[in-house]
Amino acid sequence: MKELRLMKGNEAIAEAAIRAGVDGYFGYPITPQSEVLEYLMLEKPEERTGMVVLQAESEVAAINMVYGGAGAGKMVMTSSSSPGISLKQEGITYLAGAELPCMILNVVRGGPGLGTIQPAQSDYFQAVKGGGHGDYRLIVLAPASVQEMYDFVELSFDLAFKYRNPALILSDGAIGQMMEKVEIGEQKARLTDAQVKERCPWATTGKDDNRERNIITSLDLDPNQQEIFNEKLQAKYKVIEENEVRFEEIQTEDAEYLFVAYGTSSRICQKSIQLAREKGIKVGLFRPITLFPFPVERLKELSKKVKGILSVEMSAGQMVEDVKLAVECKVPVEHYGRMGGIIPTPGEVVEALEQKFL
């Protein structure tokens, strides 16, 4: 019998973390994601699974706690919203540089600066292109429902440990706050310390006579070695690009036009498809689920049979750059978006499609 619950996106993340056997959560309150920490504190996961939950003194401390826990081979995570994620960027680039697996959730709100507490998608560049200093990538997953908030917790950890790389769930204030039906998974046991040693032979679990000491660092003062390390990182990102692309297509079979949208925007676009088709405009939706790796190949294929692509984002136009790169400008690509915490209506999106292409 499947267990169904009505949950907020933020609560789904927290419950999924407990059920996935996550070892530690380190967070700091910020709207619109504080429910993650609140839910965990209320649930007492230390009694359910032994999971450690700690409210840190800052986002900076929280991400560095994640670094410590990840360096010791444990499944650890943090969550925040845009201004807090900016603060975490130092820790994130160190995590990438030390090749540590972990999960970071960004429940995006409008910016820049303190901005607003309403939903936005204006952190795409930060999530996908870097954010911190140096040449690095995060594995970026974009949920479009509360169910995906739940499901992507385990998926993000699987990918993070598979590639020894931080994974980021790029959500937004709408998905974090809205309530939907969620199918809850089985409780998984946390790994024992012996299992952690086996899975992460590189982790700082205590040096015994059987191996050399393990060092977690992102430092190499020798530029030749540092270049070799950077090449290794780039090779890893290439493998991720080859193997981990995920996307969804809705009514693309007969589409003459295409929406490209992720997260909340993709939900809006589903309704827009219906409205447009009622008007006789054949439009479909291409929804990237992984933002890095971006689904370049499939989008390129689809572009060959459509007359125009509208990238719909709650931003000034960030993902649209990757859409253009993917289709190599062989078909017109336009952007439509609202900013500052405004969610576009399905009708507005159809209007934009008509204005730009018809």
Added chain:
Amino acid sequence: MAENIVNNDIIKEENLVYKKTDLLTDKSLSYCPGCGHGTAHRLVMEVVEELNAQDQTVGIAPVGCSVLAYEFMDIDMQQAAHGRAPALATAIKRLYPEKYVFTYQGDGDLAAIGTAETIHACNRGENITIIFVNNGIYGMTGGQMAPTTLPGMRSSTSPYGREVESMGAPMKMTELVAQLPGTYFVTRQAVHTPSAVRKAKKAIKKAFENQKLKKGLSFVEIVSNCNSGWKMTPVKSNEWMVDNMFPFYPIGDIKVPEE
């Protein structure tokens, strides 16, 4: 030449009066000759060895002169972002409550950029040991003013001497953290004489042993010299330390648990 000195043909077992702990690697220290870091490293590793805890210890290296501490200490270590070592240690200790976890930090790392992480780890009473090497200056970056630089003391960013009115007074982090309920044992030591070294080692050992009691954080400051940054000979720098640093940073226990 260096190889000849440690050659077993020359130094015979029966002639040995002292042997460095096996928990220090054979890598040449990156510290300036005369610096106290080498001795502080040795003491920490001797304590881990005496506790027979190599396989149960995780150390955190900071950013600063001791950024490469993991090259010299033969235990599992993590290198932290500048000032964040207590945050790393917090998570590791909570995820592995039975392990010994320590941070090894300088004064720029602990008392400037990492002030928040230090104070909050102390306030939460994390069951860890913090080794705080205070030489009153940023050594690695070339002798800039630190939060611990003495009034009137010259550095490359206080070339006319630290002017308290505009640059602030030096911070006594150790006295500060001793005020917090989460600290269990707080002490200030030095490593400039054999007697100071013996006392410092005793304090470090106690600070590690305290982790088994689970009563809070143990904080060991080691007032040290920076002959390069202070632009003095090693001997002169130690004299200067005794005459100037010790009056401001008095050696001794600050918070001792009731037995």
